[in-house]
Amino acid sequence: MLFLELALIRWLGANVIHLSYFSNFVLLGSFLGIGAGFLISRKSWSIWPASMPLLSILIVGVLWFPVTIERTGSDVIYFTSLETSGPPAWLALPIIFAMVAVVVAGPAEVVGRCFGKLPPLTAYRYDLIGSLLGISAFTALSFLHAPSVVWGFIAFILYLVLAGPSRRLVTCAWALMLVGKLLQETLAPGVSWSPYYKVETKKVDPADPNLLLIGVNGVPHQLMAPAKWKLEQGEKRIYDTPYLRLPGNPLDDVLIIGAGSGSDVAIALRKQARHVDAVDIDPRILKIGMEQNPDRPYADKRVTMHTNDGRAFLESTGRKYDLVLFALPDSLTLVSGASQIRLESFLFTQEALASVREHLKPHGAFAMYNAYREHWLIDRLAGTAATVFGHAPCVDTFAGAHAVITIGMTAADQRCETTWAPDSRHGVVSPATDNMPFLYFRGGSFPPLYTITLLAVLLTSLVAVRTLAGPLRDMRPYADLFFMGAAFLLLETKNVATFALLFGTTWFVNALVFAGVLVIVLAAVETTRKFRTPSLPVVYAGVAASLALAWVIRPEWLLPLPFAPRLLAATLLAFLPIYLANVAFSKRFQNSSDSQAAFAVNLLGAIVGGCLEYAALVIGYNNLLIVTGLLYLAAFLLMPRTAARSA
Structure with missing residues (x-):
């Protein structure tokens, strides 16, 4: 699931022009797909056989019918080609969100059926180990600058291994279309891949071989010339x-x-x-x-x-x-699918x-x-x-x-021909800061684009859950897990931003953060499985204390420290609340009577957490910790008493 999610974030961002500015919507679509897959795993019908065909159709469709998400307006600046065409972002993003969700729901259903056959924490443990393998594999491919055909071939092998004997021939047929199209993309003249972009080079003028246009993700980026x-x-x-x-x-x-x-x-x-x-x-x-x-x-x-x-x-x-x-x-891309930070965001504060x-x-x-x-x-x-x-x-x-x-x-x-003077008519937008590194966001009001798109994402998620799970009141016993999911993704996003500031916005730092989060979550699961842990009220108190500590100690205070103590302090501040929160989740999850529904509700809460990340545009990244604390408080208050006693 995680390998497929990362591959879709990178590949769709590279081929749907301007989508790399909104790659967190692909992440949210993956979360909906995983949650939906877990809900489907409780039913007699299956979406798994359709996943590979739909993935192939998505890839081939994007390459055959190029899509440009039109970006106009001056409230948020996007460095892009000035002449754009295509559907508006508020329409294109929900469609991509829904298509990703349907594709990812297939392997998620397979995982969900395994959850139904194993004790909850044992299933979750294997899920985390598999996630670590997925992110490690994709990180290795990024290091090697592997082209998209390699990603597609690995996905095909994984689908083939999981497919039943009767489905393998059909899987191979669809994979032939998928891998063949990605091979055609890979062999196209001038195409290569960096850890951030699909890079394309072409001569500007056949008569002057020294002029080379470098494009990334379908947009002109640099002109190399003498x-x-x-x-x-x-x-x-x-x-x-x-x-x-x-x-x-x-x-x-x-x-x-x-x-x-x-x-x-x-x-x-x-x-x-x-x-x-x-x-x-x-x-x-x-x-x-x-x-x-x-x-x-x-x-x-x-x-x-x-x-x-x-x-x-x-x-x-x-x-x-x-x-x-x-x-x-x-830049023409975000640091990761879980953040609004661009590669250069912390360079202009x-x-x-x-x-x-x-x-x-x-x-x-x-x-x-x-x-x-x-x-x-x-x-x-x-x-x-x-x-x-x-x-x-x-x-x-x-x-x-x-x-x-x-x-x-x-x-x-300096010797100025024109010395800068503030615009007395319209005023000057205040400087971007490390806490609010949104240089290209003018401020004054929340961008209408984000408002419309996020509402569409939430509405799509609500309809999907209601359709697959029935009346929402039936999921009331797991309301606390919903808020845990929202809080956890918000906390993870905040840590991505913190580590990007402290150690750089490189792909390697980002991969280490995500892998580190998975390791800490796995450690919390193993702690709960093997040792007697404090009661849930005590663990929640620890979560509150660790969030308060992280809020008081600002990341920029750590920047002057040498690398080793800076890494130690950042790791402690970032991962302590994650560890304690996942001890609380593990204690609660291990006693759930329906692990598939419980895990699905938790992942659907993560979608809300991903949407709440946009609040940083108004309140800054540090204050996201306050929102996270309120979400964990809601989870604690909504926890059923029987669940609290058994935990």
């Missing part, structure tokens, strides 16, 4: 402007975050930089730059490459720089720019440039820089909201 071409004919001269504003800067040490395929590095070398630290989060795009950039910047002895998250690199290096440059570090300032030499400077799409975003970034550095930056704007923001350690270290 430094001379970029400086003379590039996008509105943004590449040259930072150096024009810093005429006295010696450029002995330069840090470029978002180095990508190397064009910005080559430009820095042409400007006589003596040493360049080139940082980019995507190893595949760095490799393309190493192999195909006509200037060969990564072969220059003055350049040191770092495959890392930009904020994580800043927190780990002790080097000081004459210039720190954010070179178009925009007020705390991040303060970290940049600490890494500058006495007369150093900082610059960033991009096509920012909206003028309010330019003002927000310029205002953040002014707040951190104590004086106004230079802001050079060009057509299409391209902008270069340059600021020196002091006003004397």
Whole structure:
């Protein structure tokens, strides 16, 4: 189940244009599918035989009929192709949500039938071990940059193993369609996979082989071109402007975050930089730059490459720089399916720019440039820089909201053609922070897109549960497990955000967090199985205390710590409430009379928890712990007395 879920999140996000901005809806669809599968496992009919055919139809349909989720409006900015077509997001997302749910319900039904034959905690234990194998396998494939045909082949083998003898020939027939189509995608010219994207490269002009367009997830992302071409004919001269504003800067040490395929590095070398630290989060795009950039910047002895998250690199290096440059570090995907955080979210907060300032030499400077799409975003970034550095930056704007923001350690270290001044008519949006790292969300009101889509998701889930489980009052005995599921996913999401801040938004950190959560949950199950544990009121009190501790100790307080104590403190604060909450869940779950219904209700609660994560747009990630605490309080109050006594 978990391998299929992760593969769908990555593959659909890569092939349904703009879906990578909403991949948590694929996660929520998987939760509905698992919950629905467990409810179906209690019935005489089966959806399992339809799962493989539906998966094949979904994959082939997406490749044959490309879908673009249209994104317009300025309340939330999406870095994407400006000309889009296709269904609106509020329509496309629920459809994808429902299709994923139906596909995942098949293997979930098989697992649910096993739950019905085993003691609850024994079944849950095997489920967790299988989940660890699933995430380990997908992590290994990410490390190897395995293409989609490998994911499809592994899924086919798993379906084949689980299929009955009479279904194996049919499974092979559908798998032939699935794997064949993914093989065609894999062998397409210029297609490769990074841990974040489906990467496509193509020549812009057959007459000029030095111009290479790099697209990711179906959207143009970078234009790799010679430094001379970029400086003379590039996008509105943004590449040259930072150096024009810093005429006295010696450029002995330069840090470029978002180095990508190397064009910005080559430009820095042409400007006589003596040493360049080139940082980019995507190893595949760095490799393309190493192999195909006509200037060969990564072969220059003055350049040191770092495959890392930009904020994580800043927190780990002790080097000081004459210039720190954010070179178009925009992403087209979320950190994971369980979070709204984009790869660069923690790079543009007020705390991040303060970290940049600490890494500058006495007369150093900082610059960033991009096509920012909206003028309010330019003002927000310029205002953040002014707040951190104590004086106004230079802001050079060009057509299409391209902008270069340059600021020196002091006003004397910069030479502005235009000095930034706040917009007195509309005001300046306050800086993004580590607690609310939503740079591209303007604020003021909750985005209507999210409101409509989340309501559609919840309505779809409610209809599915009512259809499969009958009257909802029959599930009343497991209402506490519903709130446990909601609280647990909210807690997990908060921890994804915390670890992304403390250790980087890389795919590897994200995989470690999810694997760590599964290990802690498994430890809680084993503790409950083998040892006498305190009563449920005592365990719930421990959950409340651990949540309060995590709320008081802010993650940003841990950033200055060396790696080892920072990891120890973060692990304790993040995993202690998870461990205690799952001890409570295990004590409650082991005495359930219907483990299939109990587990289904718990997973359906997780859907509500996933929707509540969007509250962070308004209250911040740290205050999600308060919401989590209230959900666990509701679970405690709704726990049946007989269940409490037996636990």
